[in-house]
Amino acid sequence: MNIQAYIESGILEEYVLGTVSPQEKQEVECMSHIYPEIKEELLRTESALEEYALKHQTAPPASLKESLFSRMNFDSPDAQKPDEEFAIEESNVAKNISNDIRNGDFVEIPAPLESADAKVISDAFVREEVKEVTPFWAKLAIAASILLTLFAGWSAMQVADMRKTNEAMSAEMQNMKKDAIYAEQVAAMYRDPQFKLVKLAGLPKSPESNVSAFWNKQTNEVMLDIQNLPPAPAGKQYQLWSIVDGAPAPVDLGMLDEQFEKKLLKMKNTKNGSVAFAITLEKKGGNPTPTMEEMYVMGKVV
Template identity: 65%
Template structure:
């Protein structure tokens, strides 16, 4: 598996942002357990997202707390009104100090007790804890709305961050490619076994230039194109070496040759020069001299 290609696919950023499907999520978690490089990149991406979110987080407005508490009413609970219950037994029995019960007294009309069946009015009181519960619910609802707004902003920020990370990854990939390219060229220039041949532009294309690196021990040839016009449709550049006065085909150049060191065919011992001509796609057995763009002698 090409681990680098998997990392550069962007699926790790999508996993961190939570935009992958359940199947892709399971795949990323599985791959991160199998390959330490993927796990390391995943942790690095999560850290970068967290750092970005902390850097760009927005604090609630200072006036929010005051406006919330201004809407709340924490009045103390009203004291329950106590309605004394009359001792009815004292109303039904009349005690006359110093008298004895007689027939006359028994025959007297019984004393009528006033207000026995009067309804006692009561007032419903809302407990303090109920008021606090309502206030807390309002506060929670307000903060939930604020949090939803902040999450929406954070999601937009995460999308921007994903775009920035993608751009950074592309730049890093380009820098790494350029570094590898320059490092490889340096090793070719410094190798005592490699002969460097500069190919200068001819009247066909004076601004063109290239460099051939000939390993005289193995006869391997590498080519670095500094400047050549893009090949027209149906055409392709071909590299030649001159051995014993005869041109030897040592390969076709890729159409996308800029920024690359091309590995060509091996030449023969005794090469005295190298040249590039523009031929039909796929190459020809003998060079077209009128289409020769660059040439360089082996010194």
């Protein structure tokens, strides 16, 4: 199995983000137990996601609490009025009198107490509208419900925003992974004693260009690392050449990929006795011989 291709497929990022199917989830967990490289990459991806989430987390707005409590009216229940107590007592007296009458007893109906400053109530038979008092616990429950609803709405907005950034974050993680792989490959080429480093400097056609060629003198394998090279115009493509001592013409080592940035390019093998390498801009697909006027970089083997 190609472990590196499996890691670069993006399924580990989807597993961490929770977007894989149950079958893919089981596959990732199984592969991570079998291959230590996959398990290590999975842990690194989870760590990167956690770091990203902590870095971009958003706290609830400070005005949310004040906005909620400003809408609440915690009125304390009205105390029982004296008139209501008197009505209850009068009702009890009437009930006792009614019972005595049923039993055949002579009952003297007590006269209402009058005071010197007693006033005549003109609207005694008018029914007074009673205001219903909402219990405090009910108001508190309503407030809690409103608070929970608003918080749920705010949380849903945060989740929606997070989902919108998932694709961007996944793409960013893929780019970071590719950059890391590229850096490791180039570092390995520099450390490998079998490869000879040849620096290709920019010529008057493109002074700012800079390319590194790695030549294995035992196998004649050639690898290219493009540090700086202008994008090829439409219909054009870069071509690598090697100048071999005693050869009648430069040797074609193949065409560069159109997307050559941050890639370690494997070219055609050169021949023994190579003394220099050069890159020219040719028509798409290449030429059998280099166009000397379109030579961008060149480097001698030292």
